[in-house]
Amino acid sequence: MPEDFEKAPANATPSHADVLAAAARIAPHAHVTPVMRSRALDAIAGCELHFKCENLQRVGAFKFRGACNAIFSLSDAEVARGIVTQSSGNHGAAVALAARLRGTTATVVAPRSTPKVKLAAIAGYGARIVPCEHRQASRDEVTAQVLAETGGVLVHPFNDPRVIAGQGTAALELLASAPGLDALVTPVSGGGLLSGTCLAAHGIDPAIELFGAEPEGARDAHDSLHSGTRITGRVADTVCDGLRSELGTLTYPILREHLREILLVDDAAVVAALRLIWERMKLVVEPSAAIALAVVLAHRERFAGRRVGLVLSGGNIDLDGLPALFATGRSE
């Protein structure tokens, strides 16, 4: 990703106060999602689990929080230029809906390989879709073209302080609903949700242990934090289609400062956790969300007997792909 693309939005590190401001800003538009419990899963995990149900958020994912905060932070003059983003998934739908609510247009640069259901969701919220190739260079090139042609405002999926602050509002609500949690577990991809969670949680209680959940097949964030260098350029291989991005220049330092650890699991563990959530909690979650439970079950010594919050980040999944997904779980 070229530097000018990454730095296009304001690049100041957001604070806990920014998360509080985001909560007030998005309140008229976003759902306060429920926090759910499950006796059965508590028994299986050997700890007390509090699930923040962002699969029940608008557009079916936490992404609406960040997109909404970013777009409603803009001036009327900026908004009038239209919103531009690149996304092959939930962020594109989130930007499309938030732009519509703000009364402006959105253009989403999306790889031709994007699943039809996700393109349909983006188009369903009224956004224009501009196709690109799958490789990052093509995405950035086409995004830069669109920005130049339209004069629009970029809302990056995660490397944007307003997006990070918006994503943090999920953890704010979780801790308001379940005060005194010992630990939070959140999926990590580009790090928008996880860094927002860091700012939200440690502003309330610096003693809360914060964990990222990452697939073995996309372990760049884990390896970045262990090596002390932000790793880029790897090819991700995981069923967690929402967790294939790399950390950004804004999110990486926040994670370095706040995070206890990034915990890894393989895809079979993710699928097993997904099945547990569907079967025991009756909630449709996507693999990228189920990974939070997967790491708690795979690293149970870290969580035994403790009160743990998990962010179920989204529920957008192609039901026709389930047989293949479940086969992944069995073959490994």
Added chain:
Amino acid sequence: MPEDFEKAPANATPSHADVLAAAARIAPHAHVTPVMRSRALDAIAGCELHFKCENLQRVGAFKFRGACNAIFSLSDAEVARGIVTQSSGNHGAAVALAARLRGTTATVVAPRSTPKVKLAAIAGYGARIVPCEHRQASRDEVTAQVLAETGGVLVHPFNDPRVIAGQGTAALELLASAPGLDALVTPVSGGGLLSGTCLAAHGIDPAIELFGAEPEGARDAHDSLHSGTRITGRVADTVCDGLRSELGTLTYPILREHLREILLVDDAAVVAALRLIWERMKLVVEPSAAIALAVVLAHRERFAGRRVGLVLSGGNIDLDGLPALFATGRSE
């Protein structure tokens, strides 16, 4: 079903007051389940939908309400004799859990054809399972044997006033959460949930229109009400595995008195509605629950512009059976 089996429990018709008493009795044990909305489904249906999420009830189905009310209505002396029922599904699990909570034992007579996951759920709550053959005569014979041997107390799946009153508590909660609904739609099988809904709703507002939702392949309740005779002895053929029973002697007259209509849909419509609920609401429901939305979509002229409550009756489904279920939806 032999008369002595049907009449084993008290056979007085329950009242609205019995539903209120049931609500108080089960309050320490049952969940007050959420009522959920969906902008997307309102737009698709052309009316205002309020979904009572009994898939989030304990044991994953409304059945816990009736079983709990019946078992907590018993005297200590009766309870000490143990509970007996026959079930191939959610009622068996509900009786098993309610019996355990009351500190007694349960015996569930279940056909050998019962899916392993459902047997595992029943056994998981500590009940003894006694196998029988699939045909009703075998179920009744084995149940009678178990009753004779154990001296236990029968809790019938639906033809029991305490069970009916317990099931009615779901509609009480729905109407407390969404006052002034114009209509309620509830699945119908043996009629326990639907007749309890009748007593609950018309005790609050006699003008509420009450509808049953029934599969074309198990339309005995529809045909019974149209012919004026309770039909028995048919073989059901539907993907709604919870809707294959026939009306009971207690439930049939309640439906005759209160019901506006029983609406029919085919299995393809049920599967399409199930997919909508999974995809748009992110809720795992079983086919027998999705049928409520299916009838609203299939009979939309009856509901256009109105405020409609639907009971999502349960969420217990074998995920490995999904490809076959979805194929049903496509082939018809």
